[in-house]
Amino acid sequence: MSIPIEYKSFEEIDIRLKVLKLKREIDQESMKLHFNRAKVDLAPSKLLLGLGSNFTQSGTWRNMFIAFVTKKVLGMLRKRQQKEI
Numbered sequence: 001m002s003i004p005i006e007y008k009s010f011e012e013i014d015i016r017l018k019v020l021k022l023k024r025e026i027d028q029e030s031m032k033l034h035f036n037r038a039k040v041d042l043a044p045s046k047l048l049l050g051l052g053s054n055f056t057q058s059g060t061w062r063n064m065f066i067a068f069v070t071k072k073v074l075g076m077l078r079k080r081q082q083k084e085i
Contacts, residue, residue, distance in 0.1 A: 028077075031070035038063035 007013045041063055 028074070031066070031073065034063055034066035035070045038067035 005016070007016070
């Protein structure tokens with residue numbers, strides 16, 4: 001269990017919120033990157049080169065999993081943002 005952070009001013013809160021927003025944006029971009037890599041790895045031209053070696057060497061299984069999780073997380077974030085509006 002984490003210890004709650006105590007802030008002494010609104011400026012500290014604003015700074016923390018900016019940091020958290022930037023971290024979220026970085027994570028979203030990272031998820032988009034993994035999703036796009038998985039799409040490229042699953043392109044028909046790549047699949048025809050050799051399913052076995054292509055999947056094991058390029059980390060396609062990992063990218064497929066990340067793409068799946070990314071799609072779910074981004075969907076949840078979009079729903080949350082729509083509810084806040």
